[in-house]
Amino acid sequence: MGLLPAAGAALFAPAVFAPALAQARPKVVVIGGGPGGAIAARRMASLCDVTLVEPNPVYRSCFFSNLAIGGFLPFEALAHGYEGVRATGVTLAPLRALGVDPAARTVTLEGGVTLPYDRLVLAPGIAYRDEALPGWSPADEAVIPSAYVTGGDPRAIRDQVLAMPEGGTWCLVAPPDPSRCPPAPYERVSMVAHLLKTHNPSAKILIVDPKPRYASQALFEEGWQAHYTGMIDRLGPDFGADNIEIRPGEMQVIVDGAPEDVDACNVIPPQRAADICVAAGVTDDTGWAPVEATGMASTLQPDIHVVGDAASTGAIPKAASAAASEGEAAAAAILHALDLAPERAALYRSACWSSIAAQDAVAEEGAYAPGPDGRLAAVEHAISQTGEDPRTRRANWDDAFAWYADLTAEVFG
């Protein structure tokens, strides 16, 4: 059970499509096999020739990776193959997409393969803004793992935390808004605090955060006070944390000119839509891909839909369940535009679970619909409250595990 009624049921009710026309099946290419792209591909496969372009044979979810860092599930549990997606009739192209020609309606893959399309769905997730954090570059990943894009290495974060000297300091550099799953950096802090409390109880955590406020702040602060008293400090912009530099070689974070020596560090850099969105010409000055809210169609390029974290659609957060509902909406809009299905009202849902300690989780859920300005607006919203009964938090914890199992089964089969 979530905080909002019947969230999962409404999101994943199977669509009833009209029979296909007796003509060549339309060609749809989907780039990116995460929750946004894989759902979109599956939903169109019975009526269109769908090719899913995804270079990784196995999807390793960012969502729930914090729990693996904390030791509450094995890292292997984050891996999902594409057999279930293939079984619905989707063709897998196990290559990276390098370019899109919207005028010719073709996608170029590594190796020079070209795929023609009638409709294209871009679901490639996010990229880091390499230039936005002085001193940090993707080449530092081996020393300072970020593990915030799909394909990153959250195991390295756990290994570094466990290797810290007694009483050492672990630092998390949080991203500015907008970013993927806004509460996730603070859930990561919670899971690292859990690890340290067990293995290195005199160690400290320093959060360096350019934002004045962050998602579910009161809930995290209350939980940290209860479970990890005196262990976690946060420097916000009032302490100069909006002016930082990273020195990976020295393992230092420079906050407004003052060096902080740390023993291990997790930098979550500023973010934007992934490279293929830039190549396709669907991003604007914000670095994200603006789309219209009824079917996630790009406002900048015809016949291209953008779903998941790469898209900019109004109030809906960048979250896995949101990405899946956006994939559903794009699939329905494309099938309708191709005359293969009746029109369907767009309703989007999002659920973000944050584990604070063992059997203590909080949640934020929302439902979203197109507003008068053409962007998504919240029509329902629910969030955990401070001071809740431990049984409620335990129920949230169980719900989070059930949510992960349901969502990944729905996406990957």
Ligand SMILES: Cc1cc2nc3c(=O)[nH]c(=O)nc-3n(C[C@H](O)[C@H](O)[C@H](O)COP(=O)(O)OP(=O)(O)OC[C@H]3O[C@@H](n4cnc5c(N)ncnc54)[C@H](O)[C@@H]3O)c2cc1C
């Ligand atoms: C630590 C953490 C915790 C999180 N917790 C939650 C949570 O509790 N709840 C929640 O709902 N969300 C959570 N999220 C957010 C969630 O992971 C993302 O919102 C979700 O993965 C977005 O899905 P997506 O399909 O847009 O992108 P992704 O899942 O990133 O998938 C994109 C896919 O595109 C592929 N790709 C990229 N470029 C190309 C290319 N050029 N060619 C071909 N393929 C390409 C990638 O290989 C990848 O498989 C969390 C995220 C993190 C980092």
